[in-house]
Every structure is written in C-alpha cells, then in structure tokens.
Amino acid sequence: MSVNRQPRSFLNTGVLSRLAGIPFLARQPMQGSVSGRHASPHRGSSVEFAEYRKYVPGDDLRRLDWRAYGRSDRFYVKEFEADTNLRCCFVVDTSGSMDFGSGDVTKLEYARRLTGALGYMAIQQGDAVGLSCVAEGVVKSLLPKRGPAHLRTLFDLLEGAEPSGETQLVTVLHELAETIRQRALIIIISDLFVEPTLLRECFQHLRFRKHDVSVFHLLDPQEIGFDFKRPTRFLDMEGGPAIFAEPNDIADRYHKAMQIYLDDLRQVVLESAIDFHQVKLDEEYEQVLSRFLVGRTSGKR
Amino acid sequence: MTFLQPLLLAALPLIALPVIIHLINQRRYQTVRWGAMMFLLAANRMSRGYARLRQILILIFRTLAIAGLIFAISRPLASGWLGLTAGGQADTTVILLDRSPSMQEQGAGTGVSKLQTGREQLASMLETLGSDRWVLVETTAGAAIEIESPDSLRRLPSTEPVGTSSDLPAMLEQAREYITANNTGRTEIWICSDIRENDWNAESGRWQTLRDSFLELPQTVNFHLLAYPTDGHSNTSIRVTSVRRFETVDSAELLVSLRVTRDQSMEDSISLPIHIELEGARSELTVDVEGPTFELIDHRIPIERSNDRGWGRVSIPADSNSADNDFYFVFDRPQKRHTLIVSGDPQTAIPLQLAASISPDTTTECSAETLSQEQLATVDWAAVSLVLWHAPLPGKELGSLLRDYINRGGQVVFLPPREPGSGQFMNVSWNSWKEQQVAIPVASWRGDQGILANSQSGAALPVGELQIRRFCELSGEVTPLARLQNNLTLFAHLPTTRGGVYFCTTTPDAQDSSLTTNGVVLYVFIQRALAAGAAVLGQTQQLAAGAAAIEQPVDWKQISGPEDALSTDYIHQRGVYSAGEKLLAVNRSSAEDQARVLDDDRLAELFKGLSFSRVNDTAGSFEGLIQEIWRLFLVTMLIALIVEAILCMPRAMPVVEQSGFPRRSAETDADPPTERATTSAAATVTTS
Numbered sequence A: 001m002s003v004n005r006q007p008r009s010f011l012n013t014g015v016l017s018r019l020a021g022i023p024f025l026a027r028q029p030m031q032g033s034v035s036g037r038h039a040s041p042h043r044g045s046s047v048e049f050a051e052y053r054k055y056v057p058g059d060d061l062r063r064l065d066w067r068a069y070g071r072s073d074r075f076y077v078k079e080f081e082a083d084t085n086l087r088c089c090f091v092v093d094t095s096g097s098m099d100f101g102s103g104d105v106t107k108l109e110y111a112r113r114l115t116g117a118l119g120y121m122a123i124q125q126g127d128a129v130g131l132s133c134v135a136e137g138v139v140k141s142l143l144p145k146r147g148p149a150h151l152r153t154l155f156d157l158l159e160g161a162e163p164s165g166e167t168q169l170v171t172v173l174h175e176l177a178e179t180i181r182q183r184a185l186i187i188i189i190s191d192l193f194v195e196p197t198l199l200r201e202c203f204q205h206l207r208f209r210k211h212d213v214s215v216f217h218l219l220d221p222q223e224i225g226f227d228f229k230r231p232t233r234f235l236d237m238e239g240g241p242a243i244f245a246e247p248n249d250i251a252d253r254y255h256k257a258m259q260i261y262l263d264d265l266r267q268v269v270l271e272s273a274i275d276f277h278q279v280k281l282d283e284e285y286e287q288v289l290s291r292f293l294v295g296r297t298s299g300k301r
Numbered sequence B: 001m002t003f004l005q006p007l008l009l010a011a012l013p014l015i016a017l018p019v020i021i022h023l024i025n026q027r028r029y030q031t032v033r034w035g036a037m038m039f040l041l042a043a044n045r046m047s048r049g050y051a052r053l054r055q056i057l058i059l060i061f062r063t064l065a066i067a068g069l070i071f072a073i074s075r076p077l078a079s080g081w082l083g084l085t086a087g088g089q090a091d092t093t094v095i096l097l098d099r100s101p102s103m104q105e106q107g108a109g110t111g112v113s114k115l116q117t118g119r120e121q122l123a124s125m126l127e128t129l130g131s132d133r134w135v136l137v138e139t140t141a142g143a144a145i146e147i148e149s150p151d152s153l154r155r156l157p158s159t160e161p162v163g164t165s166s167d168l169p170a171m172l173e174q175a176r177e178y179i180t181a182n183n184t185g186r187t188e189i190w191i192c193s194d195i196r197e198n199d200w201n202a203e204s205g206r207w208q209t210l211r212d213s214f215l216e217l218p219q220t221v222n223f224h225l226l227a228y229p230t231d232g233h234s235n236t237s238i239r240v241t242s243v244r245r246f247e248t249v250d251s252a253e254l255l256v257s258l259r260v261t262r263d264q265s266m267e268d269s270i271s272l273p274i275h276i277e278l279e280g281a282r283s284e285l286t287v288d289v290e291g292p293t294f295e296l297i298d299h300r301i302p303i304e305r306s307n308d309r310g311w312g313r314v315s316i317p318a319d320s321n322s323a324d325n326d327f328y329f330v331f332d333r334p335q336k337r338h339t340l341i342v343s344g345d346p347q348t349a350i351p352l353q354l355a356a357s358i359s360p361d362t363t364t365e366c367s368a369e370t371l372s373q374e375q376l377a378t379v380d381w382a383a384v385s386l387v388l389w390h391a392p393l394p395g396k397e398l399g400s401l402l403r404d405y406i407n408r409g410g411q412v413v414f415l416p417p418r419e420p421g422s423g424q425f426m427n428v429s430w431n432s433w434k435e436q437q438v439a440i441p442v443a444s445w446r447g448d449q450g451i452l453a454n455s456q457s458g459a460a461l462p463v464g465e466l467q468i469r470r471f472c473e474l475s476g477e478v479t480p481l482a483r484l485q486n487n488l489t490l491f492a493h494l495p496t497t498r499g500g501v502y503f504c505t506t507t508p509d510a511q512d513s514s515l516t517t518n519g520v521v522l523y524v525f526i527q528r529a530l531a532a533g534a535a536v537l538g539q540t541q542q543l544a545a546g547a548a549a550i551e552q553p554v555d556w557k558q559i560s561g562p563e564d565a566l567s568t569d570y571i572h573q574r575g576v577y578s579a580g581e582k583l584l585a586v587n588r589s590s591a592e593d594q595a596r597v598l599d600d601d602r603l604a605e606l607f608k609g610l611s612f613s614r615v616n617d618t619a620g621s622f623e624g625l626i627q628e629i630w631r632l633f634l635v636t637m638l639i640a641l642i643v644e645a646i647l648c649m650p651r652a653m654p655v656v657e658q659s660g661f662p663r664r665s666a667e668t669d670a671d672p673p674t675e676r677a678t679t680s681a682a683a684t685v686t687t688s
Helices: A013-019 A066-072 A107-124 A148-160 A169-179 A196-208 A221-225 A247-272 A285-298 B006-027 B037-045 B049-073 B114-129 B168-182 B206-216 B346-357 B373-378 B396-407 B519-537 B567-572 B600-606 B630-648 B663-670 B672-678
Strands: A038-054 A076-084 A087-093 A128-134 A138-145 A185-190 A212-219 A232-236 A243-245 A275-280 B030-034 B076-079 B090-097 B131-138 B145-147 B187-193 B221-227 B236-247 B252-262 B270-278 B281-289 B293-303 B310-315 B326-331 B337-343 B366-371 B386-390 B411-414 B428-445 B467-475 B479-484 B489-494 B500-504 B540-544 B557-560 B575-579 B582-587 B611-616 B626-628 B684-687
Touching: A013 A107, A013 A285, A066 A076, A087 A107, A087 A138, A087 A169, A107 A128, A107 A148, A107 A185, A107 A212, A107 A285, A128 A148, A128 A169, A138 A148, A169 A185, A169 A196, A196 A212, A196 A247, A212 A221, A212 A247, A212 A285, A232 B037, A243 A247, A243 B037, A247 B037, A247 B049, A275 A285, B006 B049, B049 B630, B090 B114, B090 B168, B114 B131, B114 B187, B114 B221, B131 B168, B168 B187, B168 B206, B236 B293, B236 B310, B236 B326, B252 B270, B252 B281, B252 B310, B270 B293, B281 B293, B310 B557, B310 B582, B326 B540, B326 B575, B326 B582, B337 B346, B337 B519, B346 B366, B346 B386, B346 B519, B366 B373, B373 B396, B386 B396, B386 B519, B396 B411, B411 B519, B428 B489, B467 B489, B500 B519, B519 B540, B567 B582
Parallel strands: A087 A128, A087 A185, A185 A212, A212 A275, A232 B030, A275 B684, B090 B131, B090 B187, B187 B221, B221 B611, B337 B366, B337 B386, B386 B411, B411 B500, B540 B582
Antiparallel strands: A038 A076, A128 A138, A232 A243, B076 B626, B131 B145, B236 B252, B252 B293, B270 B281, B270 B310, B310 B326, B428 B467, B428 B479, B479 B489, B489 B500, B557 B575, B575 B582
C-alpha cells in the first residue's frame, strides 16, 4: 500500500516496519461498522464459538444446532463471536507548552511521531482513524474514517498543527466524550498540564461512554530535573505571566509541586482505569509504542 | 572592644560583598521559555518561609565570615580598658611606676606584691599593644628614662621596690616634660599605682597646672591607670617615733618610743612580738595591741655607757606588707643646741634668747647668743641649730650665707624689724606694720602637723590664747601655719627642699603681742625649730626615704638594710648608712603608714578633661588584662563558612529517581498485575 508518497518528518518507515508485527488491539469490545480485528459486543459469524441460547421464534433456522436437538430434544441456537473494526480518535495537545523540548524534539513533534505511527497501523488493519488538535479548543479536527486515502489527510493535519495558546484539554475531552458515537479508542497525547482532579472527571466521562482511553503523558527531562543554575526568568509558553526565580531557592518547592501533581495524576489514572503511559522525551518513541502495543496484546480477551 | 590594627577596620564595608554579589547575580538572569509553569506557580504559592530564611541565613553567614576575617586581622583585644588603643599603636608609651612601700603589699594567699603584679601585667600588656618608644618614670628617678622594651620592666633595678613615697604629680610633670622635649606623637601614659593619698597629693595645686599643660599639648595623650586600691588583707606597721640616749651616773639607756599602726578594720586585741636589734644584739618585747594604733613611749633599753652613738632596728612578724614591718633608727649623745639671734632690739631679743637657751630636759644643752648683722661673718655656722632673724631681710651677701645654711638643713625664723625695709629673701618681703586698737586673737592654726602641731599627748598648743596688737604684713608665696581673725598670717612656712624657713609676723615685744606673757607657744615654737636644726646638724640623722640628705648618697656605706640595694639607691632604701662620721637611718615616710586610698570621685576630678581610663587589679592576679582574641574571630569565620556550606548544599530530591520519575510509579511498574487488580477496570500505568 502506498498511501504516503510524500516523506513525512515524523514518520520513520523502519520503525513502522518493525512495529508491523504487533497487532494494534482494543482492550474492550468495539462497535465497528465492518468486520475487523477487534472484538465486538454482538454475536457474529466468526469461527470462534461464543455460547448456546434457546431458540426463540424468529431466529434463523439455519443457526439451529441440530446435534444438540438430537441429544437433548430441545432447540438451541449456536452463537459465535463477532469481529469488528474500531474507531481510533487521537486527541493531540497543541497548546503552547507542547512546543517545549530541551533535546532534539519538542513535545508536539514527539506527539506527531506517536500519532503518525499508530494512525498508520490502525489504517493498515482497517480501523477508522480521527484526529482532534486541542489548544484553546479544538483547533483542527478530522472525523474517524477508514481507508488509505484518509491517512494522507491525517498526516497533513498533523504536519500543519502549530503549538500555541493555552490548553483547554478538559473542556475538549468532555466535548469529545459526548460527540464521539459508539465505543471508540481515544488516544490522548499531551503534557497534561492541568489539574489532575479535572482530568479525573474527563477520564470518567470517557469511560462512562464506554470508550477505551489511552494517555501518553509527555514530559521533558528538563521539566523533571529543573536543573537550572543561574537566576532565570521563565516565560510562559502559553501566554501567562513570566516568573523570575532563583533556581536554588525554588527547586525544592518545584520538585515538591511536581511530586504532588504526579501522585495525584497517578491516583486519577488508577481510579479511572485508563491505559496511561508516561513518556520522557529522551526515550525512543519506538520503544514507547512497542510497550504500548504489547501491553494491549497481553490484555486481549 | 579595641584593636591593634584598627586601620584594617576600614575594610569593614567589604562585609556587604555577599549581598552585592547576590544582587549582581540576580541581575544576570537568563530567560527561558517554559511550559511547566503550573509547577512554578505552585512552588511560588507554597510556603517560602524556610527557603527565604535559608537564603537570608546564607547571606548572613557569608557576611559573618568576611566580618570575622576582617576582625581577626585587625587583632582585637578583649579587655576592660575601653578606648585603650583607639587609633592604633602609640608613638610613645610612658610608664609611671609607683614603687612606694605600700606597693609591696601582697595579695591574700599569693605571696606576690602589687608592684610585682603591676610590673608583670604592664609588661605583658604593653608587649601586646606595642609602641615605637618606651619611657619609664618611676618613683625615685628625677627624669624620664627610655627603656628598650616593656620586658625591661621585669628586669630593671629601677622597677624594684623602694622605701620612698611616690609623688605622682611630679612624675606626671616629668612625663609631660619628656613629651614636650621630644615632641612625641600619640602618647599613652600608663600609671601603675595603689592610689594612696600620700602618693597622689590630690590636694596639691600642681594638679590644675598639670591638667592645663596636658590639655595644651598638641598631640593626643591618653591616660590609663592600673590601680591596686584594695588591701590584700590586714596589715600592721611599726615606726619609731623618737629615740633618746639617757645617761645616768653609772649607766646609760636608750629611750625608744614606738607606734604600731594597724588597718582600721582590725579591732581585735592581739599580742604582738616586737624584735629590737641594737647593733646586732637582739631582744624581744611583746605588747598587747588593741585598736588601730598602739603607742609605746620611752621603752628603756640599757646600753653601755661608752656607747655614745649607734643604730638599731625594730621589727614585727611578717604580714601582708613587708615594707613596713621594720624601722631603723640611730642615736647619739644629745647635741648642743645653739641659737643665733640676729637683732638690734633688746626688747625682742631677750625673750627670744630666754626661750632658746632654756633646755627642755636635763640631758640637752642649749645656748643662745645675740649678734648684729655685721658680726655674722665670724660665726661658726656648723654649730648653729637655729637662727632667729629679727632684722631687715638679708641682702645679697648675707642672703647667700643664710641660704647655704638653710640648704645644709638649718632652721631660720624671721621676725619683722621695726623698719621692715624693702628687702626680699626667697621672694618674700615684709610690708608695713599694722596696729590694732583692740588685740586680735588667732583664728586658726595647723595642729595636725608642722611646728605648731599638737603635743605627743594630743593636747593643742595654746595658740588661740595669743593676743596680737601689732603685726607686719607679709607678701610672697608662703604656707600659713596660723591665721589671725582678719585672715592675716601670723605664722608661715616657706617650703624649701631642705632646712626650715619660718616667718612670724609679730614680735615677742609686749607692745606687739602676748608671745612673751603667754610663753608656751613661743617656747615650743623655738624649741621645735631648734630640735629640727639640731637633728640635721648632729652626727646622727633620721631620714625619710627619698628626702634630700646632706651628704651625697654615693659616699654612703650600708651598715644594715636590704642586701640587694644598689648604692645609688641607698637614699631610697630603708636601712642604716654611714656617711663619713655621720650615721643615717633611712625609713619610709610617716604618711606611708596611713593606708588611705584616694576615692574614685577625687581621682576622676584629677583627670577631668583628659582622656582617662582605669581598671582595678588585685595583687597576685596574673590574668591578662588584655588578650588578643583574633582566634575567636577566626573560629567564628570558619563556623560561619561551614554553616554556609551546609545551607548551600543542594537538598536531595527524594521523589525523583535517576530516570526522573517518581519512585512509587516505578514500584508500580514492578508489579503491574497487582495494581491492575486493585482497579475496577484494566488500568495500566507505565513509565519510561
């Protein structure tokens, strides 16, 4: 399949080929529109037996299990598991803070790589892929669709995403929870610089709508270490007021604040039962994706 | 606190360096675009108490370290000498050392005298302080002498104790003369004394002159007093008040009168053994002493009849001050007391001759002759004990003759002639006669000391009973001994280095006064002057240490006394000495037996207007009066640096592992199935 003749900076064919062997599965039954690789909540016509149930008038007589009738003199209908496709919705944070990166890549660039690779894999296995770029609202949006042609649109959108403004991730996630129909896999890629308590509500909302939620939490090593030496004036990348700080003076409290945040976030994640991945930008995204995909495979059915 | 290198304190503003560097550092900030502002905001919202306190403490300790360094190199001193060396090392340091007998008093249980303690304290202290020039003014020296270093105070013989009383005003005058003559720079004057009243002469008019002269000096002069005012413990002194050789038909005796003086606080009765040594022969006498003073009158000591002249010593057991535990005396056959009356007026000369020729006791032979001024050239002055001058004041030639006589220790009493004339003697002259219609009595006289002093029994002379009708006014610097009711002088004394010069402003003439009819005052007055003259001119002499003697001390030979005394110091050391045919007994002055200390207010008055500091020390105390404490500041600096280093140490980050993620998250990874099992759904948390 040649869907992407134009080279994309965030796509690495080597990585894609190495990840091709690992299936990209949902952790829960999906309600797809066509047959696919994912489990469905409905009975279908796959080869995998599901259960017997009593015949009720109206059932197709061709599905009666005559052997069971012979043994028990009762009518049973044999049911099989249904396989369907999924709708994978990427929610990529494109707020100003995603432009930060102390190393080679910014958080947004890292998010592009993750989104690009996973989107490619999903399209490859016939799933529908959508995208929402979130900053001070939904900046760009692409409805989930299947087909290789859609992949190009997706990549174009990703490539054109620019980091700016404050993040309204919480509001957008609530909106998406309401607007995305049926069960879907929602992959959030963000630095999650919002209050964990607000995120809890978002995640629970999404879970209530029976979406499978995965989160890639991107953090830069410098944001974790805060290893500044000289007095520094910190300019808010999301347009807020600047802060002047003596690193030696404030580092302790910064680390303490971060620790509290991470603890709270961790608690939210556990309570919300979401697939959470904390990602440090100096890590190869191939490893991150590999761990993500293998983790989902082991949880299959 | 004072400093040996106060100029280095000018570097004190450097203590602001940490603050300045901190402020400069604050200005040299970098600008960073930052995404995780929520943590910075949260950090700002958190309590900044400790962080701010830590920052302040770091700055304080850095400041403290620099201050400690500056103070350490400024060589601070710990002492009670406030303002001791403000201005740095002195150009000249003058040391006034009181070597008087009272300075030999020892501290209780120490065996170390005030003088020893003071010398040691001064030496160690001045070695620390330093100076370009060291000058010593001590009790016996007539002028200031330069010494090599303060250490010389420990070695020099001129810092050893003597029997002479100090004359602090004179010593200060010597210091001032040195300062003026050498045009010294900043001068420190250190006085080491036990501030006894007799040494300081606080009532002397010289103090005002001294104060003024020091204030007029262009250079800075600071006075420091190292005082030893307290008595170590009870002290007893002994003094021979009189010695007379008494001869009977077949034997001879020595009549010795003693006075034992104790501290005022000692009121208990004690038995005091008194050792009497008479030319090597010792005897002991025990007396019961009660109260502060004990007098023994005319204690008889048999001697050989052939023993015309000799010496002796009385002593008591050792106590806190060894300098007043013995007293030397000399004795001789009573000298013939010859009085020379220079007068042309028989009305006056006759009573004078009677008073001078009648002996006070049977052993003393007295004689008197009346001469005119023209006959004086033929007089054997060596045999004259007293001159009663009732004639116009002597001219140049006779005046010179009379001054020589006085300088040898002779006594002269001037009475006003009928025609006073305009002559002067020793800047004193007679004015005119004054006549009163009604005789005027004497208003006041010095009964405590001098020629009109009370008798040995304490009875006052009947000076108040005198009636004066005519008197001659006197002009010149004299010390009045008796004053009339109109505040005019009746008897006066002219201070001289040796001998005695007295003025009586009236005559024994019945028209002038009742001196003849009330003869007691005239008789005692003349006999006392006669005795004083005879004592000087005789073959034996009792001298107060330091008092000018007839013979030069270089001719003296020691018969008894301290063995380590230098021959040049004989005049200041107690003992018995021979000078040719004469025997001389040298002892401390009577004022040394009176342990009165100058009170603080009076002392402060003496130095009023001058830069003066004082510290009291005690004998035997060798705790340093000043100590360099730069080590303390160095230690303070080191402690400050260590504390600052501890405060600056970055705090461990307990929440972040090497990978930069929370430990608990890592633990979660270690056991993901369990974590998942605790949640209702299949939640996964992974970290890289």
